Amino acid sequence: MRTGPPQPSNDAETGVLNNEILLELFKHHVLDDDEVVRTVHTWPDSVGVAVQTDGRLLTIRDDPEFLLIGRAPWVDGLAVLEREDVFASGERETDAIVVTTDARRYHLNDEAVAVELAQRVSVDLDPMAYAQVLVAYHPWSTARRELLLDAGQLRAQFGITDGPPVEPLRQDETAVGVALTFFSATVHNPLLGARWRCDVYQWRVDIPRDGRVTWGRRLAAENLDVPKPPVPVEARR
Numbered sequence: 505m506r507t508g509p510p511q512p513s514n515d516a517e518t519g520v521l522n523n524e525i526l527l528e529l530f531k532h533h534v535l536d537d538d539e540v541v542r543t544v545h546t547w548p549d550s551v552g553v554a555v556q557t558d559g560r561l562l563t564i565r566d567d568p569e570f571l572l573i574g575r576a577p578w579v580d581g582l583a584v585l586e587r588e589d590v591f592a593s594g595e596r597e598t599d600a601i602v603v604t605t606d607a608r609r610y611h612l613n614d615e616a617v618a619v620e621l622a623q624r625v626s627v628d629l630d631p632m633a634y635a636q637v638l639v640a641y642h643p644w645s646t647a648r649r650e651l652l653l654d655a656g657q658l659r660a661q662f663g664i665t666d667g668p669p670v671e672p673l674r675q676d677e678t679a680v681g682v683a684l685t686f687f688s689a690t691v692h693n694p695l696l697g698a699r700w701r702c703d704v705y706q707w708r709v710d711i712p713r714d715g716r717v718t719w720g721r722r723l724a725a726e727n728l729d730v731p732k733p734p735v736p737v738e739a740r741r
Contacts, residue, residue: 521566521581521603526553529583529601530564533611554588561589571640572633573602573612580605594646594692613641622709622717631675631684638707638719639688647692648734658704662691663731668704668724681712687724691734700730 521529523546535541535557545554553564567584568574574582580603587597602610610617618637625634636651650661654672658664673686690703705721 521551521583523551523553525581525603526551526564526566526583527555529603529609530555530562530585533601533609534562534585534599560587562586563588571600571612572630572636576629576633578605578628579603595648597644597646600641612637613644615642618642619717622711625684625711626675626682632673632686635673635684635686635707635709638709642719645690645692647690650689650691652687652689652704658689658702661732662689662700662702662734664702664728667702667728670704670724678710680715681710684709684711688721691730693733700733702728702730704728 527544530553531541536559539560540558541555542558543556545556546552551566555562555564562585564583564585566581568579568582570582570584573579583601583603585599585601590597600612602612604610610621612618618641621629621634621637625631632651632653639649639651650657651673652658652670655670658667658670670687671685673684676683676685684707686707688705688707690705691700692703693700702725703723704725706724707719707721709717709719711717
């Protein structure tokens with residue numbers, strides 16, 4: 505378990521998201537109504553918070569590199585809240601909250617927020633960043649989830665040589681708006697000691713000019729062998 509401040513950390517005086525804001529984001533967006541905060545720990549000259557409630561232990565950090573959306577020019581900060589007390593074969597449970605330059609907050613785990621963000625695609629949000637939010641959180645699982653950028657990524661990242669044809673993200677005009685098509689990989693190891701496997705999905709997102717965005721995915725390949733397992737969570741820190 506981590507003994508120092510959540511990484512990456514920034515100078516407390518210059519970071520856009522300070523510890524007070526990080527804690528407020530947690531209380532407003534993530535803390536359950538019946539959940540009680542027991543302890544809050546911060547570190548001098550660092551932006552990072554550890555929170556112990558009566559049901560879980562979390563760390564909170566400002567990490568604009570965690571997702572592509574953190575690089576958008578209208579984003580001031582990206583708060584990442586991570587469970588530290590649940591250990592699974594895969595990714596840890598996270599919440600991600602974008603804070604914008606006009607003080608808006610987008611809790612990316614929330615489906616209603618994903619719907620709202622769709623209207624920024626092609627205006628001031630990179631379609632690839634939006635696709636990554638869907639892959640990461642809609643739906644969420646402990647499996648390693650990756651937006652696939654090109655046909656060589658499965659081989660380079662996971663050593664998979666028998667994957668399906670993968671095309672880069674496409675954005676097409678339709679009669680009613682815009683459609684995005686892209687691929688993602690879900691790498692999982694459900695049993696301790698078992699071989700890692702990979703499922704590949706093809707996604708379609710329809711963003712109408714007037715109306716609600718819809719998205720869906722279908723299996724393009726299932727149960728592929730993974731010669732290069734993903735790097736464990738702890739080793740990536």
